[in-house]
Amino acid sequence: MNQQDFDPIGWAVVDDKARGVFRVHRRAFVDQNIFELERNRIFNRCWIYAAHVSEVAEPGQFISRDVAGRALIVNRDRDGRLHVFFNTCTHRGALVCRESRGKARNFSCPYHGWTFADDGRLVHQPIPASYSPECNRDGELNLREVPRFDEFCGFIFVNYDAEAIALADYLADAGDYLRMASQHGAGGAGMEIVNGTQTYCARANWKLLQENSADGYHADTTHATYMDYIRAREGAVLNLYSDKGFGRVRNLGRGHSVSESIWGTPWGRPCARAMPSWGDDIKAEMEAVFEAMSARIGRERADFICHGDRNLLIFPNLVVNDVCALTVRTFYPKAPDYFEVNAWALAPRGESQRLRDLRLRNYLEFLGPGGFATPDDQEMLELCQKGYQAHAGVEWNDISRGMLSEDGEAPAKQDELQMRTFWRRWRDLLAGQPV
Amino acid sequence: MSVRTVTRPEVEDFLFHEADLLDNWRLEEWALLFTDDGEYLIPPTDTPDGDPRRDLFLVYDDRHRLGERVRRLGKKTAHAEFPHSRTRHLVTNVRISQDAEGVQATCNFVVYRSKNGVNDVYPGHSVYRLLPQEGGGFRIRSKRATLDVDTLRPQGKVSIIL
Numbered sequence: 001m002n003q004q005d006f007d008p009i010g011w012a013v014v015d016d017k018a019r020g021v022f023r024v025h026r027r028a029f030v031d032q033n034i035f036e037l038e039r040n041r042i043f044n045r046c047w048i049y050a051a052h053v054s055e056v057a058e059p060g061q062f063i064s065r066d067v068a069g070r071a072l073i074v075n076r077d078r079d080g081r082l083h084v085f086f087n088t089c090t091h092r093g094a095l096v097c098r099e100s101r102g103k104a105r106n107f108s109c110p111y112h113g114w115t116f117a118d119d120g121r122l123v124h125q126p127i128p129a130s131y132s133p134e135c136n137r138d139g140e141l142n143l144r145e146v147p148r149f150d151e152f153c154g155f156i157f158v159n160y161d162a163e164a165i166a167l168a169d170y171l172a173d174a175g176d177y178l179r180m181a182s183q184h185g186a187g188g189a190g191m192e193i194v195n196g197t198q199t200y201c202a203r204a205n206w207k208l209l210q211e212n213s214a215d216g217y218h219a220d221t222t223h224a225t226y227m228d229y230i231r232a233r234e235g236a237v238l239n240l241y242s243d244k245g246f247g248r249v250r251n252l253g254r255g256h257s258v259s260e261s262i263w264g265t266p267w268g269r270p271c272a273r274a275m276p277s278w279g280d281d282i283k284a285e286m287e288a289v290f291e292a293m294s295a296r297i298g299r300e301r302a303d304f305i306c307h308g309d310r311n312l313l314i315f316p317n318l319v320v321n322d323v324c325a326l327t328v329r330t331f332y333p334k335a336p337d338y339f340e341v342n343a344w345a346l347a348p349r350g351e352s353q354r355l356r357d358l359r360l361r362n363y364l365e366f367l368g369p370g371g372f373a374t375p376d377d378q379e380m381l382e383l384c385q386k387g388y389q390a391h392a393g394v395e396w397n398d399i400s401r402g403m404l405s406e407d408g409e410a411p412a413k414q415d416e417l418q419m420r421t422f423w424r425r426w427r428d429l430l431a432g433q434p435v
Numbered sequence: 436m437s438v439r440t441v442t443r444p445e446v447e448d449f450l451f452h453e454a455d456l457l458d459n460w461r462l463e464e465w466a467l468l469f470t471d472d473g474e475y476l477i478p479p480t481d482t483p484d485g486d487p488r489r490d491l492f493l494v495y496d497d498r499h500r501l502g503e504r505v506r507r508l509g510k511k512t513a514h515a516e517f518p519h520s521r522t523r524h525l526v527t528n529v530r531i532s533q534d535a536e537g538v539q540a541t542c543n544f545v546v547y548r549s550k551n552g553v554n555d556v557y558p559g560h561s562v563y564r565l566l567p568q569e570g571g572g573f574r575i576r577s578k579r580a581t582l583d584v585d586t587l588r589p590q591g592k593v594s595i596i597l
Contacts, residue, residue: 033572100481135537193452193492194477194489194490195482195485195489195490195491196481196482196485196490196492197479197480197481197482197491198476198479198491198493198587199480199481199586199587199588200586200588200590200591200592201586201587201588201589202588202591203553203589203591212591214539221512222514224510224512225507225510225512225513228506228510228512229503232503232506233499338589340586340588344491345491353488353489356488356489357488357489360487360488360489360490360491360492360495361495361497361500363491364491364492364493364495365500368491368493368547369493369587369591369592369593369594370477370492370493370494370592370593372503372504373483374509374592375514375515375516375592375593375594376513376514376515378513378591378592379514379515379517379594382551386551
C-alpha cells in the first residue's frame with residue numbers, strides 16, 4: 001500500500017463483528033492527510049468543550065484560551081450574558097485579549113486601538129472621522145462570535161459549524177453523565193473549576209489519549225506503582241473494593257462512552273468514598289455529604305455518583321474522569337505526533353476547606369503531569385507513537401478485546417468497547433457522514 | 436528555639452549536595468534530607484503564587500507521599516523514568532535569610548532532562564525552609580519549586596524531581 005492509495009475511509013478501520021476482530025491501521029496515527037481530514041471533518045463540525053460557567057461566573061469576567069485551534073474569548077458581559085468570541089481584531093487580526101483571565105468591560109486591540117465592548121460591539125476606532133459610516137453599519141466589524149455555543153450543566157461547548165445539531169442531541173446519553181458530574185456536593189450550590197490549570201502535552205497522536213483515558217485493561221501494568229502506593233497506604237482495602245466491584249462499559253451514542261463501576265476501584269473519592277487512612281472525621285463528613293446528596297437527588301443516584309467511578313469520553317476530545325478526583329481534560333493535536341492538554345479539577349462550590357484540601361491531594365496522587373500515574377500514561381502514548389514509525393512493517397493495532405460479547409448486557413470495563421465506539425464514529429465522520 | 440547563625444556558602448553547599456543526589460538518582464538519601472513533616476511542592480504554571488490547599492498544583496507531597504514518590508522512582512514499573520532519564524540540576528543566585536524559625540533560602544535553577552532522544556529544560560526558582568542541624572548541615576522543612584514556564588510544554592510532565 002503506498003501513500004497515494006491510502007484511503008482512511010475504506011480501510012483504516014477493520015470492524016469484523018462476525019469474526020470478533022477490530023483493527024485500526026497505524027497510519028491513522030502518523031498521517032498528515034488524516035490529521036487534516038480530522039480537523040475539517042471532526043474538530044470543525046463537532047461540539048468542542050471550551051470552558052466551565054464557573055470560570056465566567058461574574059459579569060465582566062473573561063477567560064481566553066485556544067479551543068480546537070482557535071484563540072477564543074469566553075466572557076460574561078456587564079448584563080450577565082454569556083459570549084464566546086474569536087479572539088481576533090476585525091481590523092487586522094491581532095489578539096484583542098492577551099490575558100488568560102480577568103475582568104474587563106471592553107477589549108482593546110493593542111495594534112491600532114480598536115476597542116470592543118464586552119458584548120462585542122465595536123465602540124471605538126482612533127481617528128474615527130476617516131471612516132465611512134457604512135464601515136460597520138451592519139455590525140460586521142464587531143467582535144465575531146463563534147458560529148455556535150451552548151451550555152449544558154455548566155459545561156460550555158462551541159461549534160464552528162453553524163449548521164450543527166443541538167448540543168443536547170449531540171451529547172446523546174452522555175448528557176446524563178455530565179449532569180451527574182454537576183451534582184456533586186452537599187449543598188447543591190453547583191460546581192466550580194478549581195484555580196490552577198495543568199497545561200501539558202505529549203509527543204504522540206491525540207487519539208492515543210482518548211483511547212487511554214478510559215482503558216480498563218492497562219491499570220495493573222501501566223499503573224503498577226500507583227497500585228503499590230495505595231496498597232502501602234491502605235493495606236487490605238484494595239481487595240475489599242475489588243470483591244464488591246463490578247465494572248462495565250456503555251456505548252452512549254454518537255461516539256461517546258463511559259467506563260463505570262461501583263465500589264470497583266481501590267482509591268478513595270473526594271465525593272464521597274473515604275479511605276481508612278483519611279480518618280474518622282473525614283469519613284463522617286463524607287457520609288454527611290452523601291446523606292445531603294441523597295436528600296437532594298435521591299439515594300440511588302447519590303449512591304451511584306458517590307460510590308462509583310466513571311471515565312466519561314465525549315467525542316472527540318473531552319474526558320471527564322470522576323475517579324480519585326473529578327477532572328475535566330481536553331486536548332487538541334498540533335501535529336500528527338503532538339497534542340496539547342488542558343486539565344482542571346472540578347469541585348462542588350462551597351465545599352469545606354478540609355474536603356477541598358483532601359480532594360486536591362487525592363487528585364495529585366494519580367492525576368496530572370506530576371502525579372503517580374499520568375506520567376506513565378504519557379510514556380505509554382509516546383512509546384506507541386515511536387512504535388508506529390514501523391507502520392509499514394507492522395500495520396495494525398488490535399482493539400478486539402471483548403468484541404464477541406460487546407452487544408451483551410454489560411461489556412466488561414477491561415474490554416475495549418469504548419475504543420471501538422470512538423473509532424466507529426471517527427471512521428464515519430472521516431467518511432463525510434453528518435455529525 | 437535558638438538556631439545557630441548560618442552562612443550562604445553553607446547553604447549553597449547543602450543545595451549543591453541535594454542537586455548531586457538527584458542527578459545521581461540517590462533518591463532515598465534525598466528523601467532523608469526532609470524533616471518528618473517536610474513537604475515538596477510544585478505550583479501550577481498559571482498560578483505560581485498559589486496555595487496547594489486551594490489551588491490545583493502539579494505536586495503537593497507531604498512527607499509520606501514524598502517517600503513513596505522516591506520508592507516509586509526506584510522501580511522498573513515507574514515507566515516514565517525507566518530507564519532513568521539523565522538529568523543535570525544547576526543551582527544559582529542563592530540568597531538566605533534567617534529568623535528564629537530557621538533559614539529561608541531562595542535560588543534559581545535549571546534542570547536538563549534527557550530521555551528517549553528528547554532533551555527537555557525545566558527553568559525555575561525554589562524557596563526552601565531549612566532547619567539547621569546541630570553540628571552542621573540542614574533538614575528541609577519545605578521545598579517549593581516554581582517552574583518559570585508559561586505552560587508545561589513541550590516538557591509534558593514532571594516525572595523527575597526538580
